[in-house]
Amino acid sequence: MQSKGRKGAGQSDGAPIHDILRPTPPDPPGVYVLRLPTRAPAAPAAPAARKLPRSGALALVGLRCDALTVGLVVELDTLKLCDWREAAATDEGGSGVVRVPLAGWVADWERSGGRGLVELAVRRLHAGKLAFSNGDLRGVLEERPLAGCHVEVTFSAAFLATNTLETAVAYALAVAARAGLVKEARLRRVDLAADVAGFDFREADRRSFVMRGRSKMTEFCELPSEDAPDVRVHGASLKVTGYTISPGGAVMCRVYDKREHLAAIAPEKREGEETIWRANGWLGEGPVVRVEFQLRSEALRSFGLVDPSRLSGALDALWQYLTREWVRLVDLDDKADRSRCRVDERWALLQAAQFHHRSDPAARQFFRRGATVKHALGTWLSFAGAHGALDGLRFDLLPESVSDKDARRSLAAMLNRLAVGGAQMAFERLISVEGSARAAVAYLAQRIAYTLARSAELGGGAVAPPGGVELGEGKRKRKRPAVALWLEARAA
Numbered sequence: 261m262q263s264k265g266r267k268g269a270g271q272s273d274g275a276p277i278h279d280i281l282r283p284t285p286p287d288p289p290g291v292y293v294l295r296l297p298t299r300a301p302a303a304p305a306a307p308a309a310r311k312l313p314r315s316g317a318l319a320l321v322g323l324r325c326d327a328l329t330v331g332l333v334v335e336l337d338t339l340k341l342c343d344w345r346e347a348a349a350t351d352e353g354g355s356g357v358v359r360v361p362l363a364g365w366v367a368d369w370e371r372s373g374g375r376g377l378v379e380l381a382v383r384r385l386h387a388g389k390l391a392f393s394n395g396d397l398r399g400v401l402e403e404r405p406l407a408g409c410h411v412e413v414t415f416s417a418a419f420l421a422t423n424t425l426e427t428a429v430a431y432a433l434a435v436a437a438r439a440g441l442v443k444e445a446r447l448r449r450v451d452l453a454a455d456v457a458g459f460d461f462r463e464a465d466r467r468s469f470v471m472r473g474r475s476k477m478t479e480f481c482e483l484p485s486e487d488a489p490d491v492r493v494h495g496a497s498l499k500v501t502g503y504t505i506s507p508g509g510a511v512m513c514r515v516y517d518k519r520e521h522l523a524a525i526a527p528e529k530r531e532g533e534e535t536i537w538r539a540n541g542w543l544g545e546g547p548v549v550r551v552e553f554q555l556r557s558e559a560l561r562s563f564g565l566v567d568p569s570r571l572s573g574a575l576d577a578l579w580q581y582l583t584r585e586w587v588r589l590v591d592l593d594d595k596a597d598r599s600r601c602r603v604d605e606r607w608a609l610l611q612a613a614q615f616h617h618r619s620d621p622a623a624r625q626f627f628r629r630g631a632t633v634k635h636a637l638g639t640w641l642s643f644a645g646a647h648g649a650l651d652g653l654r655f656d657l658l659p660e661s662v663s664d665k666d667a668r669r670s671l672a673a674m675l676n677r678l679a680v681g682g683a684q685m686a687f688e689r690l691i692s693v694e695g696s697a698r699a700a701v702a703y704l705a706q707r708i709a710y711t712l713a714r715s716a717e718l719g720g721g722a723v724a725p726p727g728g729v730e731l732g733e734g735k736r737k738r739k740r741p742a743v744a745l746w747l748e749a750r751a752a
Contacts, residue, residue, distance in 0.1 A: 312540055313612040315605060321537040322455030323613050325575070326417050326552065328428055329449035330568050331409030332436035340439050344401060347382040348390050358382050358392065360438045362431070380435070395419075396431070401439055409446060411436040418532060425572045432568070445568050447560045452553045452579060454613055455518060455533075457542050459549035459606050466503065470598050471587045475506040480516045502549070505587055510559035513587055518550040551610055553582045562624050575615040577622035583611045585621050 312320040347358045357379040380392040388403040399413040413432040420428060429445070436442045462468075469477065480502035502516025522530040537548060555578070560566065563581075565574055588611075590601035603611065690700035 313609055315609050317458040318609050319457045319541050320609055320613055321457045321540040321542040325420050326453035327451035328420060329414040330432040331446045331448045332411040332442055333408060333444040334410040334436050334439050335441040335443055337440040344382060344390055348384040360435055362434050411439060429568045446566050447568050448557050450555045454551045454610055456549050458546055460547060464592055468589050468592055469587060470590055471505055478504045478507055480504050510556045512554045514552045516550060518548050562626055563622050576617055576619035580619055581621035
C-alpha cells in the first residue's frame with residue numbers, strides 16, 4: 261500500500277506522519293482500519309511531541325512503546341459469540357468480519373461514516389478458538405482459555421507510534437466488549453524502544469555490558485532475505501549487528517543496528533521509521549541503533565503492573581530501572597570490577613531519556629515460583645534412579661520434551677508406583693526388625709491405633725478408615741485400619 265506524496269525511500273513530501281506509518285487501504289477495503297481514534301474530537305490522538313536528549317554526535321531520535329499485548333477476562337455472551345462464529349465460518353457463507361462499535365470516538369476514515377466503527381477479519385483456528393485482525397491489531401478469542409484471558413489483543417507498532425497508550429487500552433476493551441462483559445484487563449507484554457543516531461558498535465562492547473548475574477548474551481545477526489527471521493548465532497560468518505541480552509527471559513534486551521535490520525528483514529517499514537527519526541532531528545546518514553526491552557507478564561507482575569491503565573504513568577520508572585539497574589554499558593578501564601566503571605556516553609544518553617517526566621527506578625519485587633509438574637516429574641526420576649527403581653519406566657517422555665498433560669499422567673503413574681513400592685519397602689523393613697510378618701502387622705496396627713487415639717485426645721476426632729476390623733476390648737475397642745489388613749494380606 262502506497263501513501264500519497266511518496267517520492268522514494270525516506271521521503272514523505274510533507275505528508276503527516278500517520279499517513280506514512282498507516283496509509284489508507286485501497287478500494288475496496290478488506291476491513292476498516294481505525295487510524296486516529298479519540299474520545300473527543302478536540303483531543304489530540306497522537307502522542308504529544310517531546311524534546312529528546314542529544315550529546316555531541318549522539319542523538320535520541322525515537323522513544324516509544326513499540327509493542328503492547330493486553331489480555332482480557334470476559335463473561336462471554338452467547339448471542340455475541342454467535343456473531344464471531346458466523347464470521348469465522350466463511351466457507352459456509354459467513355461475512356468474515358465482526359463490526360466493533362466505538363461509541364463517542366471519531367474515526368479518521370470516511371468509510372466509517374463518522375460512527376467510530378471498525379471491522380475485524382475473523383478466522384477459525386480450532387474448536388473454541390478464533391483469530392481476528394485488522395490494520396491496527398491482531399488477537400485471539402478463546403471460549404475456554406487455559407491462561408484465564410478470553411480475549412488477547414496485540415497492537416501493531418504503527419498504531420502505537422501514532423496513538424496514546426490510553427487509546428490502545430480503550431480500543432482493546434471495546435473489542436473484548438464485543439464478546440461479552442469485560443471483568444478484568446491484564447498486561448501480557450510490553451516493549452519499550454529507543455533509537456540512538458550515531459551509536460557505533462565497538463569491538464569491546466560485548467565485554468562492556470554490565471548485566472544481572474545469570475543473564476546471558478548472544479550475537480544478533482541479520483539474514484540477507486526478506487522472508488527469513490532474525491537469528492542468533494555463535495561464531496558464525498554472518499554479520500553481527502548487535503546483541504541480545506537474556507534471550508527468552510521475562511525481561512529481554514536487544515541492542516542492534518536498526519537500519520541494517522530494516523534493509524535485510526523489513527524494507528517496507530523503513531520509510532515509516534525514518535520519518536519518525538527525521539522528525540526528531542535525524543539527518544539521514546549514519547547508523548541508528550535500537551535499544552529494545554521486552555517485558556513479559558511475569559516481569560510486569562514483579563513491578564506491580566497488571567492493570568493496563570497504570571502503564572502510561574509507569575513508563576519512566578520502568579525505563580530507569582532497565583537502563584540503570586538491569587543492564588548498562590560502561591567504559592572499560594584499568595578497574596578489575598566492571599560495575600565500578602563509569603557509564604558509557606552512548607548509554608548515558610538512554611538514561612537521560614524521558615517519556616513524560618523524571619523518575620527514580622521502579623521497585624521490583626521478586627516472587628519465588630512453585631514447582632511445576634515437569635519439575636516434580638524430574639525430581640521423581642532422580643529419586644527413582646537413586647533407589648534403582650527405573651525398570652519399566654518410559655524414557656521417551658522426558659520432562660523437557662513432554663507437554664504438561666503428558667507430564668501429569670506420567671507423574672500420577674509414577675507416584676502410584678512410588679506409594680505401592682514404598683509400602684512394600686516399609687513392610688519388608690518391619691519384617692526384618694520384628695522377625696516375622698505377623699509380628700510386623702501387629703506392631704503396625706498397634707502404632708496406628710495409638711496415633712488414632714492421640715488424634716482423638718487432641719480433638720482430631722479419629723475415625724478408622726472404612727473396611728477395618730475391631731481392635732481391642734471394652735472402651736479401648738477401636739477399628740483396625742484397612743491398611744493393616746492390606747499389609748497382612750501381603751505378608752500371607
